[in-house]
Structure formats: C-alpha cells, structure tokens
Amino acid sequence: MARPSFQAAPGTRDLLSPDTDRWRLFTALFAEEAARAGFGQIVPPMFEDAGVFTRLGEASDVVSKELYDFEDKGGRRIALRPEFTASVCRAYAQNRQLTPWKTWYVGSAFRYDKPQKGRYRQFDQVGAEVIGSHDPDLDIELIALASRFYERVGLTTTQGQPNSVTLMLNSLGDKADRPAYLAALQSHFQANLGELSEQSAKTLELNPLRVLDSKRREDAELVAAAPILSDFISDEAGAAFERVQAGLAALNIPFTIAPRLVRGLDYYTRTTFEFAATSLDAAQNAVGGGGRYDGLVADLGGPDEPGVGFALGIDRTLLACDEASVFAAPDTAVDVWVVSTTGDLDGLAITDELRRAGLRVDRSFDHRSMKAQMKAANRSGAAVAVIVGDDEAAAGTVSVRSMRSDRQSDDRPQFEISRSEMVGPIKELLLP
Numbered sequence: 531m532a533r534p535s536f537q538a539a540p541g542t543r544d545l546l547s548p549d550t551d552r553w554r555l556f557t558a559l560f561a562e563e564a565a566r567a568g569f570g571q572i573v574p575p576m577f578e579d580a581g582v583f584t585r586l587g588e589a590s591d592v593v594s595k596e597l598y599d600f601e602d603k604g605g606r607r608i609a610l611r612p613e614f615t616a617s618v619c620r621a622y623a624q625n626r627q628l629t630p631w632k633t634w635y636v637g638s639a640f641r642y643d644k645p646q647k648g649r650y651r652q653f654d655q656v657g658a659e660v661i662g663s664h665d666p667d668l669d670i671e672l673i674a675l676a677s678r679f680y681e682r683v684g685l686t687t688t689q690g691q692p693n694s695v696t697l698m699l700n701s702l703g704d705k706a707d708r709p710a711y712l713a714a715l716q717s718h719f720q721a722n723l724g725e726l727s728e729q730s731a732k733t734l735e736l737n738p739l740r741v742l743d744s745k746r747r748e749d750a751e752l753v754a755a756a757p758i759l760s761d762f763i764s765d766e767a768g769a770a771f772e773r774v775q776a777g778l779a780a781l782n783i784p785f786t787i788a789p790r791l792v793r794g795l796d797y798y799t800r801t802t803f804e805f806a807a808t809s810l811d812a813a814q815n816a817v818g819g820g821g822r823y824d825g826l827v828a829d830l831g832g833p834d835e836p837g838v839g840f841a842l843g844i845d846r847t848l849l850a851c852d853e854a855s856v857f858a859a860p861d862t863a864v865d866v867w868v869v870s871t872t873g874d875l876d877g878l879a880i881t882d883e884l885r886r887a888g889l890r891v892d893r894s895f896d897h898r899s900m901k902a903q904m905k906a907a908n909r910s911g912a913a914v915a916v917i918v919g920d921d922e923a924a925a926g927t928v929s930v931r932s933m934r935s936d937r938q939s940d941d942r943p944q945f946e947i948s949r950s951e952m953v954g955p956i957k958e959l960l961l962p
C-alpha cells in the first residue's frame with residue numbers, strides 16, 4: 531500500500547532557517563521597542579469562546595466568512611483567534627490591570643481567507659494595545675511605536691522611497707456620531723443602488739460603513755463620491771483628531787489623511803490608521819493597522835474602558851522588506867567547525883568545550899575523511915576550523931585554521947596550540 535504523503539494545509543507554510551532567524555530578530559526588535567515604550571507582554575490563548583470574536587462585527591468578513599470556529603468535545607463553540615485585540619479586551623475584563631494598561635503581543639492568527647501571496651490562513655502578528663485612557667497622546671504613542679519599529683527593520687514613513695510605508699489616518703468619530711453619518715451613507719448608496727456591486731448591496735444592509743472598504747472596481751466611483759465621516763464627528767472627537775495630527779507632525783511622522791479609511795473590523799471609533807507598503811501590490815499592501823475601540827471592553831463584559839492599539843502583519847512586512855531589499859536574514863553560520871579524525875571522543879569533547887565558552891560550534895559526524903570534513907567546514911561558512919588528528923591528540927594540542935573567505939587560502943593563519951589554551955586565540959580569530 532502506498533504511504534500517505536502530506537503537505538502543509540492550504541494557506542499555511544513551514545518557516546525554515548534562515549527565515550526563522552529573521553523572524554526571531556524581527557520579533558526581538560519589536561519586543562525591545564515595546565519595552566522601551568513601557569509595554570508588558572501578554573500571551574493570550576490561541577482559541578477562545580467564539581463569542582469573543584463575533585463581537586468584532588457580524589458584518590465584517592473576519593467574522594462572517596473567515597472565522598475558524600468549531601464545537602469542541604465539551605460542546606463549546608470555540609474559535610481560533612483571527613486577531614488579538616478582542617482577546618486582550620477579554621483578558622482585561624477578566625484580570626483587571628492598573629490603567630492605562632499597556633500590553634504587546636506576538637503570535638499567530640487564523641483567518642479562512644483565500645490564500646495568495648501575502649494572504650495566509652495562519653499568519654503572524656506583532657501588536658500593542660492600551661486599555662483605559664481616552665488621551666489621544668496614546669494614539670500618537672502607538673503610531674510612533676509602529677513607525678519607529680518599521681524604521682528599525684529598514685522601512686520608512688518618509689514618502690517616495692522604494693522602502694516607504696504610507697501612514698493613512700482617519701477618524702471614525704464616536705458611536706453617537708455614527709447614526710447621522712450612516713443615514714447619509716445609506717441615502718447616498720440607496721440612491722445609486724443599481725451601480726453598486728451585488729456584494730456591496732448586501733453589505734449595505736448589514737453595515738453601510740463596510741461598503742467604503744470595498745476594493746471592487748465597480749464600486750470605486752460611488753465610494754469616492756460618498757459623504758465623509760469627518761463632516762459628521764463631534765467637536766470632542768474632532769479635537770482629539772486634531773491633537774493626533776499635531777502630535778505626529780511634532781514627531782516628524784508623515785501621514786496622509788484618508789477620509790474613507792474604515793478598516794476591516796467593526797469595533798473602531800475615533801482614530802483609525804493603516805500602513806501601506808509601497809513595494810507591495812495594492813491588494814495586499816496593508817502591512818499594519820489599528821485604531822481606537824472605545825466600547826469593545828464593555829462589549830466583552832468588562833468596565834466601560836476605552837482602548838487603542840495596532841497590529842503589524844509579520845509575513846507581509848517581511849515581504850515588503852524583501853521587495854525593498856532591506857532587513858536581510860541575519861548570518862547564521864557557526865563560528866567554528868571541529869574536524870576530528872582520531873575516531874575517539876576528541877571531536878565531541880572539543881565541540882562541547884567551545885560551545886561552553888560561548889561560541890557557535892558544529893562538526894561532522896559519521897567518521898568522515900579529513901577531506902570530507904574540511905569540505906563540510908568550508909560549506910558551513912564557519913570562520914575557524916579546529917582540527918584534531920592523532921598527532922594533535924597525542925600532544926594535547928589542536929590545529930587552528932582561519933577559514934575567512936575575505937582572505938586568500940594560503941594567506942590564512944594556521945597554528946597549533948595547546949588544547950587547554952585554545953579558546954582565547956580562537957576568539958581572537960573571530961574578531962571582525
């Protein structure tokens with residue numbers, strides 16, 4: 531009988547080294563930026579009661595079409611998290627922290643989306659949230675955190691470069707501002723219903739705001755002519771939006787006002803923003819986004835505390851980096867390759883000793899010939915080979931050879947040294 535053969539499920543991928551090394555560096559840099567800004571990490575569960583996520587809005591694709599939900603063996607309706615914000619709010623409601631509660635996260639999210647480049651069913655996000663303050667300075671702080679982080683991976687919010695990310699900014703006003711605007715939107719689209727795509731006509735019944743998010747070509751003209759929310763927002767929400775703009779200008783973070791930016795989730799109020807990478811195709815160029823969600827914590831059974839945050843898509847941001855030729859994978863070569871032909875335990879012991887001295891060390895196995903081991907040392911990219919044959923073993927020495935590719939091979943230092951004193955000189959050879 532033929533053995534079964536398996537592939538990773540559609541929309542999922544194996545990340546392998548050196549991509550994983552880059553992933554780790556990326557998340558470490560984010561952790562560092564978040565810690566600098568006073569955020570502590572949260573590790574929420576990967577799945578929750580599906581109700582936690584249906585609060586994100588029945589009219590959003592994320593909930594209506596893309597939720598990975600199922601009944602568990604105990605008959606509970608469970609969903610894999612499609613994002614972290616709802617989990618963070620649920621966690622706050624459950625664990626009440628001092629406010630403003632500043633927390634960041636990294637991990638996978640799951641959406642049953644149509645897989646394509648930059649769009650996966652399992653993808654990773656880093657993000658940050660603040661619960662418990664209306665202060666628009668926090669909106670600015672979060673946008674600054676995202677922008678400074680982009681800079682660290684070689685992307686810039688300055689426009690016109692191949693490595694640019696455009697920060698698009700809007701205010702959705704307060705919940706109380708919504709009815710008048712929704713009515714205006716309804717009448718705009720209703721008056722031109724025949725010109726609207728079938729899908730958007732359906733969305734219009736559920737949530738007219740979402741129609742503004744339509745990327746369908748047939749809707750473009752009507753969407754562009756739609757009334758804009760900023761004409762309907764309260765003085766208070768307007769003043770907060772002014773403050774956000776002034777703050778970004780003071781921090782020299784360029785932005786573009788995008789009056790029809792509504793984003794793909796329904797919980798947003800006041801400030802909303804999105805980062806679009808110049809180097810990616812328009813359909814998948816959103817490398818991050820966020821905004822305020824005053825009301826979500828209360829919706830999830832907590833006190834009526836406001837919230838604001840963002841999430842960056844790791845997969846997509848790294849694609850943008852690739853396209854812009856920035857943030858290459860770090861060098862993962864080992865420092866030292868141990869070559870042993872004694873057939874004894876020397877290779878094993880020397881490798882262990884050098885690793886305990888803090889070096890990155892690897893070796894050949896299976897009792898290969900000296901020639902094969904030297905070839906492996908070369909291929910490994912190690913800067914130093916440490917060689918032990920019968921003569922060295924008998925004399926208690928090792929031969930040390932620099933393998934650095936920036937030198938001619940006959941110009942590379944090689945010397946024999948006492949094994950008990952090998953670490954210092956090897957470390958010296960590793961200096962840049």
Ligand code: HAM
Nearest residue numbers: 613615649650653816817818819820821839840841843
């Ligand atoms: P979002 O815009 O749905 O927002 O997702 C944030 C980022 O995750 C997107 O900009 C994109 O880079 C990435 N992303 C989303 N879906 C996929 C996918 N299928 N494949 C690859 N990458 C994807 C949120 O998730 C909100 N929770 C952000 C937020 C935090 N708002 C307030 N706080």
